[in-house]
């Protein structure tokens with residue numbers, strides 16, 4: 001089995017506790033969907049059991065025949081469908097079936113990004129060291145999904161709750177981001 | 193750091209954006225009929241106003257969409273942003 005982008009960082013990320021519970025969720029199925037037709041968007045949502053997000057910079061989640069699935073808003077006609085590992089081929093077929101002859105595309109981009117889940121009372125403070133988006137719970141409540149820069153690296157940032165954030169980062173930038181996270185946590189670890 | 197209001201994502205740091213030059217420069221209707229001088233005008237020559245200027249910007253690090261903005265070149269204030277295909281709004285500089 002291939003090593004995941006952050007396999008070598010597992011122990012160093014785990015050492016960020018109790019400031020952050022940081023762990024990679026490797027190899028998740030990810031599909032980039034480009035479509036603007038509302039009927040096709042609804043049909044794809046029904047096929048997954050999760051309606052696509054209608055508001056910019058949000059994500060939806062739910063459970064259907066593919067288990068837990070999230071749909072992330074990436075742009076006005078662009079979404080990222082995320083599910084458990086090894087489902088990408090089946091989901092791609094199902095979404096293409098739901099798209100039918102409507103103009104659009106479904107592309108397997110699972111290898112493009114890896115996922116890091118961060119949880120802890122300081123998670124928003126740590127991220128604020130390198131992220132200019134306002135992460136205060138009033139501005140970024142649960143359900144927020146933004147593409148932005150974290151320490152100059154392009155990321156997708158999902159807010160799952162007050163103390164829990166999911167970061168999707170390009171596989172080739174993942175180690176850099178992990179190193180930055182370890183550095184950003186150091187001041188909180190010192191007083192912990 | 194200046195914030196630029198993306199029409200889709202809202203206010204974001206300037207570093208997330210890429211500048212695309214003057215907006216509303218229409219592609220020639222009959223390209224083969226243009227003289228060399230007319231091509232040079234189309235390709236290289238742009239307005240350079242002191243005051244409001246309609247420009248293209250791309251939200252590179254965010255939704256990656258192109259949009260238009262009216263920027264006051266004297267103050268760097270963004271007076272309006274609008275989506276591609278929409279007419280330039282009236283602005284008060």
Ligand SMILES: [Zn+2]
Nearest residue numbers: 198201251255
């Ligand atoms: Zn945007």
